[in-house]
Amino acid sequence: MMERRQPIPVEEAIKKVHQYEKHGKVEWVPLKDSLGRFIAEDILADHDVPAFDRSPYDGFALRAEDTKEASSEHPVEFEVIDHIGAGMVSEETIGPFQAIRIMTGAKIPDGANVVIMIELTKTFEKDGTSYMSLKRPLKSGDNISRQGEEVLKGNVMVKKGTSVTPGVTALLATFGYAVVPVVKKPVIGIISTGTELLQVSDAMEDGKIRNSNLSMVYAQVLEAGAEPLDLGGVSDDFDKSYHAVKEALSKVDILITTGGVSVGDFDFLPAIYEKLGAEVLFNKVAMRPGSVTTVAAMPNGQLLFGLSGNPAACFVGFELFVKPIIYKWYFKEKPFPAFAEAKLTHDFPKANPFTRFVRAAFQFTGSQLSVTPTGLDKSSAVTSIAEANCFIVLPGGTRGFQAGDQVRVLLFQLEGGGSTCWMTN
Amino acid sequence: MMERRQPIPVEEAIKKVHQYEKHGKVEWVPLKDSLGRFIAEDILADHDVPAFDRSPYDGFALRAEDTKEASSEHPVEFEVIDHIGAGMVSEETIGPFQAIRIMTGAKIPDGANVVIMIELTKTFEKDGTSYMSLKRPLKSGDNISRQGEEVLKGNVMVKKGTSVTPGVTALLATFGYAVVPVVKKPVIGIISTGTELLQVSDAMEDGKIRNSNLSMVYAQVLEAGAEPLDLGGVSDDFDKSYHAVKEALSKVDILITTGGVSVGDFDFLPAIYEKLGAEVLFNKVAMRPGSVTTVAAMPNGQLLFGLSGNPAACFVGFELFVKPIIYKWYFKEKPFPAFAEAKLTHDFPKANPFTRFVRAAFQFTGSQLSVTPTGLDKSSAVTSIAEANCFIVLPGGTRGFQAGDQVRVLLFQLEGGGSTCWMTN
Incomplete structure (x- = not known):
């Protein structure tokens, strides 16, 4: 019963999964x-x-050559022959000493080769005709946003x-x-395994817990932009589980199961993978939580993610292994999350025999990123996933860390990671 | 025509808007x-x-008192009388020198007061009965997750x-x-103003541009978790615009207009606010872009956001003024975005007569936040909004900034700002 499993490093596990990248079709x-x-x-x-030469200001369009003689002492006067806003096109052509009042974004009228801002002009009426005067010479082409310049x-x-x-x-x-x-979104099926699982709407029963992984993974799939498909639960029964998984595979692009991948007496997933003829890429990862995370590939390349039944491990398993595969499906150039360093705000005294993913929340102090584990005391173990917006990644083989230490953090809500594995960035 | 407007500081503008906070109902x-x-x-x-005392490991449940004499030399043997997985409850009561094989998460059986991990035991059969032996004394209560401890x-x-x-x-x-x-989501109406606006599906026309603000603001409303309502466009005609706005107010919780708030000859929003009897909270903000951003409140407290028709200004106006009001509607404790410092990666030589919001992208170098303007050259002016994930906030009254300078950044995609205005954090 006590199957021996060989743990592989996280990075190697991620790379194995990404050998089975697929891309979606267009819709x-x-x-x-x-x-x-x-x-x-x-x-x-x-x-x-711009699609046409246009005015970047409210002002007047005119011919630069008519402004040559303008000065403070000798303002030059222009007849205002039209008045256009953005979206209007003047039917007039500007002649000598004529101008058109023009608003921001409007097309430069025919004959004009310069715009002067309204603030630099004086407007007045003479015999029922509008005039504008200006006091400086202008250079042809000034204050015109040229077609195609952006x-x-x-x-x-x-x-x-x-x-x-x-x-x-x-x-x-x-x-x-x-x-x-x-x-097109990939359809991601979710099968929940475990006799201990009640529906969310069920009253509590002795020895049982409500199925929180289903809702969580369903939301993680949605958050990653994919299409979740709740395929219900199976009890800890081999034949039923086998048939549920087999049927599910025909309906989905990717299949996630929660629970049943451990080496407990009622964990049937390993045997199911074998009977399906799926190649198990790994069934033990040198990490905590989530060491039992198992990924298998069908002969056609379809991936089966066997996430742990432990909620924290399930959450980590999705973020590390499933989400980047979804982003790759979408042709995302950098499907991995941002990976940075941060200052630890509290001691984290646990030793780390394997790579440890600590649920944490980051904040900025000035331009310095700092990070606080969200599960520091037992009472917050339940809420630590809800409050986390990143993982602290503590290397395997390290002892405890102290407040003030620099640690690496995986900012799973932020883009900006690499095109291969985040660990190698 | 050249209305005089008094610019107010960004912070004051934000505070004025937040005097009109409202909250949503439950659904x-x-x-x-x-x-x-x-x-x-x-x-x-x-x-x-836990809802009941449960086993944190795969192991055996038994009575600690029976292990008193156990040692390497003298293993103690236990009869295994049942075998339970998570979700199962044993009907047996454990007596002297009896044990129940128990999987992680299963309820501790009656009579047991300790669990020993499976790895520390030896199992064997004798005359068709299962046995387990152990080599160390156990302490009552060990390896039991107690009801309510989390x-x-x-x-x-x-x-x-x-x-x-x-x-x-x-x-x-x-x-x-x-x-x-x-x-319940607030319904946020969007009215587009401007004769120059074509529909997205329209072919290009001389002097006109396609309406990009509508789609952008619609998406910003969705991203903020609210319900956008496209109320169509109005041309630059006072009466039509007035009636469109008036009718819209009866359908929405908050109304956004794009364009029409400038002091151009065809900008009717200011006159519409007046005719509606709305109080104009401000119509000029000491900032770039978006200085013409106008916010008014109806006598019943309903807010009208008059965003600029310039796409960059429109985008900034929404993030600064509308989004936090939506988050407040949702009772969000800290409705403002994260505000941090970052190292500028490129020179930004423009002087800043007013507070400037520079569209930018942030990244981490180790634990240090750095930031790059996305609109450094003219050709990227159009794409600078699409590529931005933060604003650099340059104080008014400053000259240019150089690569390496520390600047403040508003991380509008990240939570973690304050409960009042982000500028005062």
């Missing part, structure tokens, strides 16, 4: 529904920006694999993407 | 739909954790105003919240 969604999705094709500028038509504006943020939607709108090519 | 949603929502009532533990029933587990993360869903599930009390 088109309305721009309004694209927030948080991932771009499936390079987004091109469909026009120059972007040329055909430029790549948003790269494939970029996640759609509000700022990205502004680009998509500018370039006419009323529907957006995004990567 | 109940299924746990699976609660990710990203905000908790409307304190979440209580509905049971102790959480006592009635404890507050998640505070009102907390946003639901995957970790929080685990707590909600544990304590039986199959439906979750969350704050």
Whole structure:
């Protein structure tokens, strides 16, 4: 019964999983529904920006040559022959000593080659006609935003694999993407194993606990932008579990199970992988929590993530192994989270025989990142996942750490990690 | 036409807006739909954790008093009378020199007062009966996780105003919240003003630009967890604009307009506020971009945010003024974003007559935060919003900054700011 397992280093485990990267197909969604999705094709500028020569100020458009003689002593007067706001196009052509009043963003009228800001002019009426005068010579081309000076038509504006943020939607709108090519979401099935599990809506029962991993992993899948599929629970029964897993595989891109991967007497996942003909990539990782995390691959490359039934280990297992695979599905260039150093605010006296992932919260003191474990006392063990926004990563083979020590932190909520494993960044 | 406006400091503007904070009502949603929502009532533990005395290991439960004589030379033998996994409850009561094989998480059987880890025992069969022997005396109570040692029933587990993360869903599930009390989302109307605006699906037209602010603000509202309502565009016509705004107010909790707040000849918002009887809290802020940002309050306290039509200014205006008001609606204790210092990676030679918000991207070098403006050259002006994940905040009255200088950054994607204005943190 006491199966011997060979633990492998975290980094090696991550790399093994990433040999089975897959990418999603494209689908088109309305721009309004694209927030948080991932771009499936390079987004091109469909026009120059600006699309036409335009005024960067509220002012007057005119011919620079008419201002040659202007000075404080000898203001030059211009007849104001039109008045246009952004979006309007004047039908007039500016002739000698004529000007058109123009608002920010409006197209430079024909005949004009310069704009003067409204604050530098004086306006007045004479015989029912509007006039403007100015006191300085102007240089042709001044105060004109030139067509294409920011972007040329055909430029790549948003790269494939970029996640759609509000700022990205502004680009998509500018370039006419009323529907957006995004990567189809992978369907990620979740099977909960364990006789001890009650439904969330169940009353408490002796010896049992409510299934919190399902809701947590479901939310982690959503947060990673994928499509969770709750495939229900299976009890600690081999045949039922085997059939549930087998059936699930036909419905999903990736399958997650929670529980059942330990070496306990009722942990059937290892035997299920064997019967399915799946290759077990690893079934023990040199880390805490989550050492029993198991990942297997079907002959067609479909991944089965066997996460621990322990909630903290389950959470870590998802963030380390599943989330980057989802981001890779989306062509994300850097699918791994930001990895930084931080100053430890409290002692962490536990020794670390293996790489330890400590649930923690980071904060800034000036420009210095500091980090506090969220599970320092027993009463907060339950809430430590809820309060954590990063992991402190303590190397295996180290003794305790003290307040003030520099430690490495995996900022799993932040982008900015590498293109391969975060540990090697 | 050239209205005089009195600019007020950013901090004062933020404080004025927050005099009109409102809070949302409660609604109940299924746990699976609660990710990203905000908790409307304190979440209580509905049971102790652990809910019963349980085993933290795979091992054997037995009576400590029977182990008194155990030693390496004299192992003590126990009859194994049952075998339970997590979720199972043994019906047996342990008597002298009896043990029950017990898996992690299972309830301690009646009669037992200690658990020994499986690794410290030897199991064998004798005449068809299972036995276990051990070689050391045990202390009553060892290796038992006591009922309530982590959480006592009635404890507050998640505070009102907390946003639901995957970790929080685990707590909600544990304590039986199959439906979750969350704050009803505020409906945030968006009206686009400007004759120059084309729809995203429109072909380009001379003198016009596509409306990118609508999609961007719509996405910003979604990202802040609120309910956007696209109320269409109005052209630069006073009466139409007035009626559109008036009608909109009856449909929304908060109204955003984009454009029309400048002092250009076709900017009607100021006159609309006046005709509505709204109090203008400010119509000029000592900042760049976004100096024309205007906020007004109706007599009933309903807020009207007049954001600039310039995309960068519009983006900043939302993050500074609208987002924290949404978070306050959700009872968020600290509605302002994280504010930190960072090392500037590039020169930023522009002088800053007013507080300047520079779109930028942050990264970590070790534990040191550094920051790079995303709009350093003209060609990236269009993409600078899309690439930004923070603002560098340069104080008004300063000259340029150089690479290596420490600057302040507003990390608008990160929580962790203060309960009042971020500038005073």
